[in-house]
Amino acid sequence: MIGPVRACCGRPRDRPEETGGGVKRSPFLRPGHLRPHGRPDRVAAHVGRYATVLALAILAGGMNVAPAEASFFSRLFGREEPEPVPDAQPYTLDFKVTDADLEKTLQAASNLYSERDRPPPGTTGLLARARGDYGRLLAALYREGRYGGTITILVDGRPPDSIPIDATLPDPAPVTVTVDPGPLFTFGKVRIEGAPQTVDPREEEANLDLSDLEIEPGAPARSGRILSAEQRVVTVWRQRGHPKAEIASREVVADHRTNTVDVTIVAEPGPEAPIGAVTVTGTRRMVPEFVVRQTGLKPGEPYDPDTLDKAKKRLLKLQVFSSVSIQEAEFLDELGRLPVNFALAERKRRVFGAGASYSTVDGATVETYWMHRNLFGRAESLRLEAEVSRLGSQSYDQLGYRVGATFVKPGIFDPDTDLNVSAEAKQDTLESYQERSARGEIALAHQFSDALTGKAGIAVERSRFDDAFGISNYLLVSLPAQLTFDSRNDKLNPTKGINAAIAAEPFHDLRSDATAILLDATAASYLSIDADDRFVLAGRIGLGTIAGADLREVPADRRFYLGGGGSIRGYAYRNVGPRIGDEVTGGLSYWEASLELRARVTNTIGIVPFVDAGASFEDAIPDFGEKTFVGAGIGLRYHTPIGPIRVDVARALTPQEGDPNFALYIGLGQAF
Numbered sequence: 001m002i003g004p005v006r007a008c009c010g011r012p013r014d015r016p017e018e019t020g021g022g023v024k025r026s027p028f029l030r031p032g033h034l035r036p037h038g039r040p041d042r043v044a045a046h047v048g049r050y051a052t053v054l055a056l057a058i059l060a061g062g063m064n065v066a067p068a069e070a071s072f073f074s075r076l077f078g079r080e081e082p083e084p085v086p087d088a089q090p091y092t093l094d095f096k097v098t099d100a101d102l103e104k105t106l107q108a109a110s111n112l113y114s115e116r117d118r119p120p121p122g123t124t125g126l127l128a129r130a131r132g133d134y135g136r137l138l139a140a141l142y143r144e145g146r147y148g149g150t151i152t153i154l155v156d157g158r159p160p161d162s163i164p165i166d167a168t169l170p171d172p173a174p175v176t177v178t179v180d181p182g183p184l185f186t187f188g189k190v191r192i193e194g195a196p197q198t199v200d201p202r203e204e205e206a207n208l209d210l211s212d213l214e215i216e217p218g219a220p221a222r223s224g225r226i227l228s229a230e231q232r233v234v235t236v237w238r239q240r241g242h243p244k245a246e247i248a249s250r251e252v253v254a255d256h257r258t259n260t261v262d263v264t265i266v267a268e269p270g271p272e273a274p275i276g277a278v279t280v281t282g283t284r285r286m287v288p289e290f291v292v293r294q295t296g297l298k299p300g301e302p303y304d305p306d307t308l309d310k311a312k313k314r315l316l317k318l319q320v321f322s323s324v325s326i327q328e329a330e331f332l333d334e335l336g337r338l339p340v341n342f343a344l345a346e347r348k349r350r351v352f353g354a355g356a357s358y359s360t361v362d363g364a365t366v367e368t369y370w371m372h373r374n375l376f377g378r379a380e381s382l383r384l385e386a387e388v389s390r391l392g393s394q395s396y397d398q399l400g401y402r403v404g405a406t407f408v409k410p411g412i413f414d415p416d417t418d419l420n421v422s423a424e425a426k427q428d429t430l431e432s433y434q435e436r437s438a439r440g441e442i443a444l445a446h447q448f449s450d451a452l453t454g455k456a457g458i459a460v461e462r463s464r465f466d467d468a469f470g471i472s473n474y475l476l477v478s479l480p481a482q483l484t485f486d487s488r489n490d491k492l493n494p495t496k497g498i499n500a501a502i503a504a505e506p507f508h509d510l511r512s513d514a515t516a517i518l519l520d521a522t523a524a525s526y527l528s529i530d531a532d533d534r535f536v537l538a539g540r541i542g543l544g545t546i547a548g549a550d551l552r553e554v555p556a557d558r559r560f561y562l563g564g565g566g567s568i569r570g571y572a573y574r575n576v577g578p579r580i581g582d583e584v585t586g587g588l589s590y591w592e593a594s595l596e597l598r599a600r601v602t603n604t605i606g607i608v609p610f611v612d613a614g615a616s617f618e619d620a621i622p623d624f625g626e627k628t629f630v631g632a633g634i635g636l637r638y639h640t641p642i643g644p645i646r647v648d649v650a651r652a653l654t655p656q657e658g659d660p661n662f663a664l665y666i667g668l669g670q671a672f
Helices: 051-060 067-076 100-109 122-143 223-239 288-295 305-317
Strands: 006-008 023-025 091-097 150-155 173-180 186-193 246-255 260-268 275-281 321-328 338-346 350-359 363-372 381-391 400-409 417-429 434-447 452-467 470-478 481-486 497-509 515-528 535-547 589-600 605-617 629-640 643-652 663-668
Touching: 091 100, 100 122, 122 150, 122 173, 122 223, 223 246, 223 260, 223 305, 275 288, 288 305, 288 338, 305 321, 305 338, 589 629, 605 643
Parallel strands: 006 246, 091 173, 186 260, 275 338
Antiparallel strands: 023 150, 150 173, 246 260, 321 338, 350 363, 363 381, 381 400, 400 417, 417 434, 434 452, 452 470, 452 481, 470 497, 481 497, 497 515, 515 535, 535 589, 589 605, 605 629, 629 643, 643 663
């Protein structure tokens, strides 16, 4: 909140007086100095693969839940039963606001209102809650541009300050809150001294257009707008290389005769200073010199808070640190540069885990992994994992196995380039084919920006497939590459942004001497229809081709199959594609598209009608004149703090042999 303001030409009732009857009027005093504290840290949440198991357990119902578990699930879904308070003092509340438009805003600011179902401990607790509401309600009035309001709070018909802390109150005690917000004040004279002037129009981020500050004369004089204007002025100066920019003074004067507020803000940019020495603290097993290098900062380069923020993200991306804090020096060094320190906290080096899932179609799956996050002191990671699937199959030949190892060396050439080395062996049995394969890959991954990443490498794979063409053996050498752009505002529940990827994999089979290239492109976009993001239109499209080889010369796992939860919902998994008899062979090209309308009925419940369509083709060039397979359905979303739980029911509109009457999909997060 902003500090109090000084009254101009006000009558005696406008001074910071407290009157009888529990009435307190808005104080108008000269505010103290406000110093911006920079932009908040971004927090990324990572959700494990088997969150669906949690969703199933929650939706199943009929379970005996221990008290501790009940508390966990209550917190998970935003509800928690109040714990009993010793010597509680219940009370009834009559909350009155003379302006109906501000009633909900003031109720949200009041602890007496929001905690009315949680009685405080004794008379002392109730009186403290009532006294505290004066400041909270006053701040809420300031935020709404109401500087002449009146707040009356009575406990058992008396002002809280007149009641002894050891007094005995009725059970329950009657409490009344009456708020007269007073008139809406508007900005009068607005003056900003020391504001940065507009510079090169190409440098939009470092420009300042005072008309965008929303404190022009005649605008509602909400206190938040003054704070935002100050923060914007300081931010622009900092982005122009002035790390010690601050607001030197602020004067806010309210005139009750005209219901206007005059504002004078004085900014002090301080000297322009480049980045000085970069240091780190808190390293135990990490090599400090490597950590400094990974920040990408170099002494003498221009100061920019965005550059520091990017350095912090680089360190967090190493997955070695549980926290990274940027500490700018209080004073410039003898060269006029700003020393910067990164305070770090290292995570445990070793971690292991296990998971399990079950499907009535595929049986049970169990997996485990072990990971070392910092092998040699430079954030080198090694992950070993194993998985057994289709447990419950009638024969061991139908079981699925997978073992793999991945080694990552960050900062191989520069802070944004990593070396990835991986190896994997697996056996998998699907309706379309049975696979046995071993694969090794060496790749470089580069972070071009927050949204754009790329990866390219070389892979060798030996495989054996038993499919509609019989038994085939392959020995492939390939050059897989992928470029990904992801600007979604939320990975599990996006309301805006784009998620697109382009993949290319030229490969050569040393056994058959066949050469081909696989190209695959997907894109999803999100459009919020209303300002509150309660209605979001989401669309996805995919297109792919394999050129240069016949269908049989391409390994079965490279061909394009459609159908299932990640494709055309309503059809059986991988049951859409070219066929030989009753067996799906997969195709050399495909297209697919999805459209969803994500609508929130309440704050936690949403419904999602959707339609999916697509086709897979035997030739490398899609034939859009062929049959299109369409699936449609409706979904239910239960929004939780960790993301929406998704339940989709879909039906194939043009079913084929092997497709179910309807399909049910449960997961965490939106479908795409």
